[in-house]
Amino acid sequence: MIFRQIVFYALLVGAISGLVLTVAQTWQVVPIIHSAEVFEQESASVPAIEQAGQLARVHDHSEHKHSADAWSPDNGIERTAYTLLSNVLTAIGFALAIMVVMVASSSLNNAAVTWFDWRHGLLWGISGYTVFWLAPALGLPPEIPLAATADLEARQIWWLFAVVSTAAGLAGLAFGKPPWRWAAPLMLLVPQLVGAPHAPGAMFADQPPAAAAQLEQIAQQFIGATAIANIAFWLSLGLVSAWAVRRILSPSGNVSPSGPELPPEIESSSV
Amino acid sequence: MQHQASGTASINASTFSISISKPIQLAAALLLGMAILYAVGFVNTSAVHNVAHDMRHSQGFPCH
Numbered sequence: 243m244i245f246r247q248i249v250f251y252a253l254l255v256g257a258i259s260g261l262v263l264t265v266a267q268t269w270q271v272v273p274i275i276h277s278a279e280v281f282e283q284e285s286a287s288v289p290a291i292e293q294a295g296q297l298a299r300v301h302d303h304s305e306h307k308h309s310a311d312a313w314s315p316d317n318g319i320e321r322t323a324y325t326l327l328s329n330v331l332t333a334i335g336f337a338l339a340i341m342v343v344m345v346a347s348s349s350l351n352n353a354a355v356t357w358f359d360w361r362h363g364l365l366w367g368i369s370g371y372t373v374f375w376l377a378p379a380l381g382l383p384p385e386i387p388l389a390a391t392a393d394l395e396a397r398q399i400w401w402l403f404a405v406v407s408t409a410a411g412l413a414g415l416a417f418g419k420p421p422w423r424w425a426a427p428l429m430l431l432v433p434q435l436v437g438a439p440h441a442p443g444a445m446f447a448d449q450p451p452a453a454a455a456q457l458e459q460i461a462q463q464f465i466g467a468t469a470i471a472n473i474a475f476w477l478s479l480g481l482v483s484a485w486a487v488r489r490i491l492s493p494s495g496n497v498s499p500s501g502p503e504l505p506p507e508i509e510s511s512s513v
Numbered sequence: 514m515q516h517q518a519s520g521t522a523s524i525n526a527s528t529f530s531i532s533i534s535k536p537i538q539l540a541a542a543l544l545l546g547m548a549i550l551y552a553v554g555f556v557n558t559s560a561v562h563n564v565a566h567d568m569r570h571s572q573g574f575p576c577h
Binding site for chain 1: 533535536538539540541542543545546547548549550552553554555557559560563564565566567568569570571572573574575576577
């Protein structure tokens with residue numbers, strides 16, 4: 243039952259790489275989100291940052307109002323725990339997707355792409371990073387809270403479009419036959435040429451100029467910080483997925499029929 | 514081992530009496546993954562949004 247095996251290993255891969263992501267985020271990403279939220283709370287209560295003296299009290303007030311609108315996890319342990327949960331769930335989803343493609347590609351019986359050693363793990367990880375992070379980020383860089391954005395639905399559609407198109411392009415490059423193979427790079431370009439939806443005007447136009455300047459700087463740092471956290475995430479996800487796919491495929495002998503790397507005796511009894 | 518290597522879309526259910534073809538199983542796993550990603554990354558209900566907020570921002574999922 244390959245479905246059951248993939249799901250089982252995806253839970254494991256997701257737990258590991260979700261943890262890696264959470265640790266990587268605590269270094270820069272989460273502190274940056276928090277520092278942007280300080281501005282968010284300030285602008286919700288007092289329009290100008292000059293009134294900093296009164297901030298502590300008003301700030302408290304606005305937080306209460308905020309949590310009355312809709313439940314949200316408290317800052318600290320609770321918030322980190324929910325972020326860990328979301329990271330792990332996301333990682334499980336990504337692991338399912340990438341492992342399905344890895345297993346399906348093993349049916350091509352091409353030892354060059356279906357070896358699944360650690361180098362292939364890295365390559366799959368980089369591909370996942372390109373498809374799910376880099377390509378969407380070229381059009382829609384990860385944003386800090388408060389940034390002005392276009393309509394959410396339009397951005398979600400473009401995100402999906404960028405992911406699907408980039409995945410198809412990379413798959414064409416890796417597995418395609420000549421006529422298709424040369425068309426594949428076009429698929430990588432199309433979403434970028436179409437362009438992501440953006441809000442008109444400056445990113446922090448509704449902020450006082452001093453705050454806007456500071457926020458723009460934070461926004462720049464955030465892109466770099468997420469790029470680093472996500473490459474760590476995807477490399478770990480690719481590596482652990484390659485290990486898992488080898489284990490899934492080895493009992494049935496489907497992985498690289500010519501591969502000397504595959505000890506035939508491993509767990510022939512485990513399925 | 515050699516004779517099994519050719520059966521790329523083989524039916525494999527050594528512990529189950531029902532057998533489902535490999536492509537369908539793979540499609541089901543992919544669908545499950547996409548459903549999870551949709552729930553965590555795209556659903557805009559405020560409780561889900563607030564739980565997944567920091568992940569969405571750092572993963573580059575469109576947010577807010």
